[in-house]
Amino acid sequence: MNPHDFLEVDRDLDDEERAIRDAVRDYCRAELLPHVAGWFEAGTIPDPHAVAKGLGALGVFGMHLEGYGCAGTNAVSYGLACRELEAVDSGLRSLVSVQGSLAMTAIHRFGSEEQKLEWLPRMAAGEALGCFGLTEPDSGSDPGSMRTRARRDGTDWVLDGTKMWITNGAVADVAVVWAQTEEGIRGFLVPRGTPGLSAGVVHGKLSLRASITSELVLDGVRLPHEAALPLAEGIKAPLTCLSEARFGIVWGAAGAARDCFEAALDYAQTRTQFGRPIAAFQLTQGKIADMLVDVNQASLTALRIGRLKDEGRAHPSHVSFGKLANVRAAQRVAATARSVHGASGITLEYPVMRHMVNMESVATYEGTAEIHALTLGRAVTGHSAFR
Structure with missing residues (x-):
């Protein structure tokens, strides 16, 4: 069994989607992962424009948009990019989401031709933030x-x-x-x-x-x-952009959960106590099983909503379902992974505590868990509890 894709979710990707997944994953691991713990500790990205130019050259800014220097990929490909970015750090996926799904989408959908020509090509290339x-x-x-x-x-x-x-x-x-x-x-x-x-x-x-x-x-x-x-x-204009960004979070949270699970699995197999790896103990295996289920269910949820979006059938409530479910799953996985790491889990040597606290922000922005719960409640009951 493949512990990194237990249900073989990625087997349902086509060749282009796999190529995009691999390209973003390789770039993130080579160019961003070595620096992200230091950026987190410093509380900033020291040279955001340099990071943006690298991501622009990779083609992830506004990659789901058509024309004006944008890649014009399908929604699943954009989701895969968000997954690989957030597997490194939520801050990096947030940078890409804000650039592409919020600012660029607002200009692309609601801007004049002059505004599109002035800003979108430069933003797609990472030359303007x-x-x-x-x-x-x-x-x-x-x-x-x-x-x-x-x-x-x-x-x-x-x-x-x-x-x-x-x-x-x-x-x-x-x-x-x-x-x-x-x-x-x-x-x-x-x-x-x-x-x-x-x-x-x-x-x-x-x-x-x-x-x-x-x-x-x-x-x-x-x-x-x-x-x-x-x-x-009207308010629907910015909310339309928010729905695009939330779609990226659905995938990104799955990436953060996957990274926490993989870190915990590796640690449990190499950390020895009482004469054997802690992965051999029942309580640890129970934690590993819980994380495995959450990670794979999050991946399935993200892919299903992505396919619905590419078919033109995704409703904002579907995206709310994905954000609520996957962020909650990522929070559970991060907390459990932290416990598997013991005292080491609170350090920046391992990614789990960083993901764990990042998920607190992800759970709050782009619609809190409460807001998405009420959105789902309205969708299935027909009654709005907002006002």
């Missing part, structure tokens, strides 16, 4: 209550407000900012260096440390009329 300004200090699970405002002044727009927990915010070349207007919620492209825009790095994080998280402050930011995304009207 983007961020997605939706969440606010007092508006997380209820983005419709955002306080950021955009008002018209002649032909210009003037934006005021604060965005919080913004991945890549302090290093982004363009921010996709969502604001309330007289006509409802609209999206705007705010280039770096625009007067009135400032970004501060959030320090003191105990999770997702190999990632740059920021606060965006917009103080009288004046934008030309052309800065507005012409097709982005």
Whole structure:
């Protein structure tokens, strides 16, 4: 039996999907894995633009989008890339998700042709970084209550407000900012260096440390009329982008769970106590079996939702199902793997504690477990418990 793919889930991939999986896995293990523990300990990515250029050359930014320098792959291929990225660290998958599934998707779906030509080729190549300004200090699970405002002044727009927990915010070349207007919620492209825009790095994080998280402050930011995304009207526009990013998390969480399981399995077979490997003890084997089930069920869930998405049959509730189930599975696997490692599990020599605390952020952003549970409840009962 293959402990790394017990149910042979990857056997259902086609040749192109396998090639993409292998290319991303090889790149991540060679170029990113040797550095990620140090980045996590430092609480930052020292040179995010260099990392972005490498990932851009690999072709993972906006890889599920068509044209403008994007690869145009299917959804499963994008999911596989997210799985391999998060098997290294959630911060790296988050960088790719925010760039491709949030910022680039917003421009690709809702932007003008001029906006697409200006930003998408550079973002796909990793030459420009983007961020997605939706969440606010007092508006997380209820983005419709955002306080950021955009008002018209002649032909210009003037934006005021604060965005919080913004991945890549302090290093982004363009921010996709969502604001309330007289006509409802609209999206705007705010280039770096625009007067009135400032970004501060959030320090003191105990999770997702190999990632740059920021606060965006917009103080009288004046934008030309052309800065507005012409097709982005209403709360459904940013939520559409969030669903794309959540799809990446469905796969990414499976990758983090797999990495924790593989680390624990290897450790249990090499760590000797009472004269034999701890893998030979019943309690350890019980833990290994529990992790094996969670990892393979997460892989099956991700692949099924990916196939539904490629068939045009995936509903946002399917993605909510995947995020809720797979993040919970990854949390269980990470905690169990940490226990298998004993005291060594709390160090950065092994990946399990890093994944364990990262999953706390992953469980919170892009919709908390509670929000996704209510989404599923609404889907199967027909009753909304949100309001």
